[in-house]
Amino acid sequence: MNLDQITIAPVFPLWLILLLFSLGFASVIVQFRLLRRRLGHSRAQGLSFLRLGAISFLITFALNPSLVTKKEHKVLPSIAILLDTSQSMGQPGRPGKASRLEEAKALLTEGVNPLLKSLSERYEVRLYGAGESLRAIEAKELANLKAEGMKGNLSEILKELSGKNTLALLLSDGNLKWNESQSKNLPTVTVPLGSSGEYKDILIKAVKRK
Numbered sequence: 001m002n003l004d005q006i007t008i009a010p011v012f013p014l015w016l017i018l019l020l021f022s023l024g025f026a027s028v029i030v031q032f033r034l035l036r037r038r039l040g041h042s043r044a045q046g047l048s049f050l051r052l053g054a055i056s057f058l059i060t061f062a063l064n065p066s067l068v069t070k071k072e073h074k075v076l077p078s079i080a081i082l083l084d085t086s087q088s089m090g091q092p093g094r095p096g097k098a099s100r101l102e103e104a105k106a107l108l109t110e111g112v113n114p115l116l117k118s119l120s121e122r123y124e125v126r127l128y129g130a131g132e133s134l135r136a137i138e139a140k141e142l143a144n145l146k147a148e149g150m151k152g153n154l155s156e157i158l159k160e161l162s163g164k165n166t167l168a169l170l171l172s173d174g175n176l177k178w179n180e181s182q183s184k185n186l187p188t189v190t191v192p193l194g195s196s197g198e199y200k201d202i203l204i205k206a207v208k209r210k
Helices: 014-039 041-063 100-109 115-120 139-144 154-161
Strands: 002-008 065-071 078-084 124-130 134-136 167-172 188-192
Touching: 014 041, 078 100, 078 115, 100 115, 100 139, 100 167, 115 124, 124 154, 134 154, 154 167
Parallel strands: 078 124, 078 167, 167 188
Antiparallel strands: 002 065, 124 134
C-alpha cells in the first residue's frame, strides 16, 4: 500500500512568505491597471499573468514542498517447524498406527485443516528436518523424508534458530539431546509423537557369544 502526502519546509518564516506573496499580488494588480492604459487590456492581462506566475513560482520555491511516499509491507511472524528425523522416529507409534515420523507427516499434511496449511495462513513457515544436523526442507520433500541418523542436539538447534524465528514447533518422540541451561530464549512448543506407555526403545550396544 502506498501512502502519499505533500509536506512543506519553508526556507523563510511562513508569515514572511505570505506577506511577500500579498505584496507581489498587489503589485501585479496595480501594474495591470497602469499597463492596460498603454498596451490595451489583452496584452496587459498576458503580462500580468506571467508576472503572477513568476511570483507564484518563487513563493512555491520558498515553501519548499516535497512529496513523501510511504510503502507499507506487512511481514508475517516466522515460525520454525522442527521435524525430528532421527532413527527412533522410524519406530511404531501408537497401536495400530504407522511410524512416529509418518504420524508427524500426517499431522502436518492430512485432515480437513492440515497443520502446515493452517500455520502458513498466519505465519511465515520454515520447515526443518532435525536429525544429527539441522536441514531446511520443502513441504514437497515430506513424503520421501526418512527416519535415519543419530538423535539431534535440541540445544544447538534452538541456538541456531534463535533470532531468526519468533517460535519453534517441535514434532518429536522426545529422543533428543537437550541441555536446558544452554538453550536460547526461543519459545518452543512440543508436539509429542507415539505413546510412551505402549512402547520401549531398546538400544543394542553389543552382542556377546557364549
